[in-house]
Amino acid sequence: MTSSHAIDYNQKIPNNVDLASDRTLQRALEHWQPNYLEWWKEMGPDGAQAFDVYLRTAVSVDPSGWAHFDYVKMPDYRWGIFLTPAVAERKIHFGEHQGEAVWQDVPGEHRANLRRIIVTQGDTEPASIEQQRHLGLTAPSLYDLRNLFQINVEEGRHLWAMVYLLHRFFGRDGREEADALLQRRSGDTDNPRILGAFNEKTPDWLAFFMFTYFTDRDGKFQLNALAESGFDPLARTTKFMLTEEAHHMFVGEAGVARVLARTAEVMNQLGTDDPAKLRTAGVIDLPTIQRYLNFHYSVTIDLFGADQSSNAAIFYGAGLKGRFEEGKRADDHRLHGETYPVLDVADGAIVERAAPMLNALNEVLRDDFIKDSVAGIGRWNRVLEKAGIGFRLTVPHKAFNRKIGTFANTRVSPDGRVIGEAEWARREREWLASPEDRAFVASLMGRVSAPGQFANWIAPPAMGINKQPIDFEYVRFG
């Protein structure tokens, strides 16, 4: 008995796409595989290749099989190609091809656009691994170290997912793009990663938690929009990636919540909210956490692109990329004549005006992201509320610290006032994490490697991974 759910682990490249029946493709991917492993050894987690890590590996894509836990050395992780099962008779449900059968191959006229979408998504996966490669040296616990590595191997698998699509559907161009994904480097001046946020540093664990909360959530929304695609292999690939992405956002949300819980605990113990006293006590003061939040939030919302974009309209109209939860929306899914409010600057103030919705789809996705992010920040605030602390975290204005779109060249304060360079220069350190903030946070970082022990600046989690106890040996250093 075989099932399309099951993943074939006997093959060199685990997959549920019957790779063995396409020898050319199989050979091409088997040729890419050693280059990937080379890249992993060079740019993957620093000094951690020999650790035994308690990792989750998918053994099938149905609910019972994709969370299989065991100790694995990361270079031996079974990266492979997994698509959620095809839905029979699936139809394109938005854009100009609405009602037609989904494509199992790339339509010629959309080839360049699809390739661009896939390459842009694919580039973020190795980029984040590169950004996070030194974090293992300063993990606040074995539990956190394991979670970092889980994220890293799964981002690696997401790269595999995109590379499969490039190899399978884009011929020689696709193979070249797949090679280039291993050649760009995060933060490299000559050959950087494609998107800005993926060239920023992730220097400390607070930054890492903020990154996984905000930036991996961008990933969630992009993947959700692609999971609606009329190009069925892309939809099925991204749908499976979403199940893995959820863990990454969990690490971010729970990570920041635990930092807040610990800070609140010490605030109550010392009876103070003085940042200097709290820093002396070895915890991260709440204003610093707010400044980290402001930075990661603003950098991440840039990832959704310009407020108005003809590309976004083309992708939607062609049925390549939908909206978040497209299937649950009640409009005509073509959007001609629909409008959407976008922000602009007029007479030194921020104003709202209506733009054609088709051109504003980046903004639609950005606003969905913002709503989701704000809800989680509300949950962070409940941690403070429960501890009896009055401070509340907030998101800055959507126009704050933007580098892409209408506000790229306008200075806007976190409360949404258009301001001059002078005020910006004077107050930037109140709003965005300063080098001193980062140096302080960096000074707290140091590896805690005894099971069940946690660094002073973070509270233990509510529960362990896979029902294991919190003091489980999640990583064995060997």
Add this chain to the structure above:
Amino acid sequence: MAETAEILRQHLIDPEICIRCNTCEETCPIDAITHDSRNYVVDPAKCNACNACISPCPTGAIDNWRQVARARAYSLEDQLGWDTLPAQGEVAAAGQTDLPQEITRLTSEASAGQGGVAPAPWSAEHPVVHLHTLAKPAVATVTGNFPLTGEGASSDIRHIVLDFGSVAFPVLEGQTIGVLPPGVDPQGRRHYVRLYSVASPRDGERPRYNNVALTVKRVTEDHAGTPIRGVASNFLCDLEKGATVEVIGPFGANFLMPNHPGSSLLMICTGTGSAPMRAMTERRRRRIAQNEGGELMLFFGARVPEELPYFGPLMKLPRDFIDINLAFSRVPNAPKHYVQDLIRKRAADVARLLRDPHCHVYVCGLKGMEEGVREAFRDVCREHDLDWDALLPTLRNEGRFHLETY
């Protein structure tokens, strides 16, 4: 049973731990999970506890359960308003006759390794559950206490017979009963209930008597080898004939044997995990004359023959009645054998039984055996054009795979 008395093990999501990632809602095969801008919630009218959402949840928030009267289950509106989960205690205080929480916990931990809920075989006898409660336990009299392990064995395993006199205590093979050790712990609370699988068939250890047998190992160390003195097992093992014991139950409505002619049993056990296998085997032996067909295949592991409960009687069973495969891991000067080695050795027959829609599989023993047995099944399947990971959910859904480990 009146509707108001029907007990629901209600599935709930912990709003303090949940990150609202939508994975559970996406995974649920029957759309029982929904959400608003605040919480993800489970519809008690839809959820069938299939557990498909449990392992994909990245946080563990999904795995929460509360015993409630079905008529008073938490509604979607209740759940959408929560910031924290209500405690089980508040519910129990409402005066319902639900299963004790410690029983639910023990039984769900024991079957966790099968990866999801497996209904009873379709032809299983309908079980009676929780007839005797913590508030009103049955009192049984010890009518026998026999050592099963030989001289010089490193453990003491006993066959204990309890008689219920004129009190009804109907059990089926595979069910468990709860023993209440007398006295209190150092904190002054009553001891936890200990669950034991019955080792005797439904018509009694002695046919047509109102008694049951238990297979009890005297616990002298924990899983890690640290010396401890098991409260209940030592109490039971030291009981003399004529002594009385407080018993609750029976419990268990899934790990039951099929009754239809032609149904086969594939049984895998170690140590005292043999209790339910003995009960099922004995049930079948007593019905040999009916000539109902079906096979019995047993894989049974112990350290040495002297520590294998029921070794003597087992070896006397006719070979054409039961196919016995014994694995010993600590026989001096002999290679170590584990049940998984024998399963692989018998791959062809195991695969044939796995394919047989009338064959039901039972695994019982220490938690440590799960992984080895699972890998052995995987290997057997690979060798015989089956796919264990695809087959397992089918077996489970058809009530053909049951696992209890401790």
